[in-house]
Amino acid sequence: MARITVTVNGADHTDEVEPRLLLAHYLRDKLRLTGTHIGCDTTNCGACTVLCDGLPVKSCTMFAVQADGREIITVEGLATGGQLQPIQQGFKEEHGLQCGFCTPGMMVAATALLERNPDPSEEEIRWALSGNVCRCTGYVNIVKAVRWAAQAMQEQAAPEEPATRQPATEQAATR
Amino acid sequence: MFPAAFDYRSPAALEDVLDSLAAYGDEAKVLAGGMSLIPMMKLRFASPEVLVDLGRVPGLDAVQETPDGLRIGALVRHAELEASELLRQRYPVMAAAAPLIADPLVRNRGTLVGSLAHADPAGDWGSVMLALNAEVVARSTAGQRVIPVREFFTGPFSTVLQPTEVAVEVRVPRPSSRSGGTYLKLERKVGDFATVGVAAHLELDNERIGRAGLALTAVGGHNVVAAEAEEVLAGAEPGPEVFAEAAEAAARAADPPSDVRGSADYKRQVVRTYVRRGLARSLELAQAA
Known part of the structure; x- marks a missing residue:
């Protein structure tokens, strides 16, 4: 067994874990954070995506011991004070899900994208x-x-000039 | 899926890594990004008794440029290379390959040096490093070896690295100022292994080709140098004729398996086409340099 201390969604957790315990299972089974889904379990689908020190990674392909001393954000860490974060709101507004299984991974990966690139083009979003993998929405x-x-976050950041921006859907269509 | 149980070591000094490898030999595996090793352990294709994690070893996460070229540490992730302005300016073969490795999430964890040590015949970095004549620096308690990549791969998932050695760095010679290169990869979808990949590098010497580097992915037991094609190119006047001749020679160096990604004949044809395109692009870049 190994002793690890991991910061998950802002809270420190110290646990004794088997070295072979995968981070996805640590989050789901030990911390009961079941928003992180396990899809393919073979490093393909990205349903298990979490942020590790700010970077999106596949938590089914990382041991919990490798997260020792690191900061992990799961889908449960996106909302603050019961308030949906703009990406979560966006998935609701634009109906960005059907079955919802891939959605936590999608939202976590998108969070990292907007952190790095607040105004991504359609191509940049698709690349990121x-x-x-989503098997429902296309x-x-x-x-x-x-x-x-992205639009909502920019308007939040610069509320004094919303009139100069196009609505999100039009802007996406023109790219 | 759970891997078989193992002992986990996460030393904070390279010496302790080397001691562990000396003590456990082939019972131990070295973990860097883990993007190939962990899936293999989950599928129980690999069941090491001891896993030695490089994650906490200082000094392995840097990309350094020296007058001789690049030094890339064992913990440098693909994503870092993808974002590197230096690579875009001076190492175009690497800059072209980095965004084509696996997918963005895997690129945040996986490493170039780990990819070489893993020696998957469908790995992309192997061909890039062969085309650029890179070297692998291996350490053990016995000291240090610098191994030309052209002598590194011995077969599928096999290299000349000893069980007591760890690859700590890759050295990429600095290309001449009038050089260019690219990496072309045919993949069925993002994240798939290459159906075929071609790494091309050309150096110009008074409007003739100086050194040419050409290597192929996923067409044999390991990444292969298209040596005959390189000889065809060296000293020749660059242009479509010699590129076509080199493409034929490269296709002869390819011995691809027929599988779900295509027949052997199809893949050899892709080699021809990609060699011609890759060399044409390399020439464009070299002439613009």
């Missing part, structure tokens, strides 16, 4: 989400949801 509404969030 290319490690996340991705169109997922891309719209991320554009919606």
Whole structure:
């Protein structure tokens, strides 16, 4: 057994874990954070995406011991004070999901994208989400949801000049 | 899926990594990004008794440029190379390959050096490093070896690395100022392994080709140098004729398996086409340099 201390969604957790315990199972089974889904379990689908020190990674392909001393954000860490974060809101507004299984991974990966690139084009969104597989939507509404969030976050950041911006859907269509 | 149980070591000094490898030999595996090793452990294709994690070893996460070229540490992730302005300016073969490795999430964890040590015949970095004549620096308690990549791969998932050695760095010679290169990869979808990949590098010497580097992905037991094609190119006047001749020679160096990604004949044809395109693009870049 190994002793690890991991910061998950802002809270420190110290646990004794078997080295072979995967981060996805640590989050789901030990911390009961079941928003992180396990899809393919073979490093393909991205349903298990979490942020590790700010970077989106596949938590089914990382041991919990490798997260020792690191900061992990799961889908449960996106909303603050019961308030949906803009990406979550965007998935709701633009109907960016059907069955919802891939959605936590999509939203976490999109969070990292907007952190790095607050105004991504459709192509940049598709590129950034290319490690996340959705078997329902055809991705169109997922891309719209991320554009919606980018727009909303920019308006939040600069509320004095909203009149100069196009609505999210029009802007996405012109790219 | 759970891997078989193992002992986990996460030393904070390279010396302790080397001691562990000396003590456990082939019972131990080295973990860097884990993007190939962990899936293999989950599928129980690999069941090491001891996993030695490089994650906490200082000094392995840097890309350094020296007058001789690049030094890339064992913990440098694909994503870092993808974002590198230096690579775009001076190492175009690497800059072209980095965004084509696996998918963005895997690129945040996986490493170039780990990819070489893993030696998957469908790995992309192997061909890039062969085309660029890179070297692998291996350490063990016995000291240090610098191994030309052209002598590194011995077969599928096999290299000359000893069980007591760890690859700590890759050294990429600095290309001449009038050089260019690219990496072309045919993949069925993002994240798939290459159906075929071609790494091309050309150096110009008074409007003739100086050194040419050409290597192929997923067409044999390991990444292969198209040596005959390189000889055809060296000293020749660059242009479509010699590129076509090199493409034929490269296709002869390819011995691809027929599988779900295509027949052997189809893949050899892709080699021809990609060699011609890759060399044409390399020439464009070299002439613009």
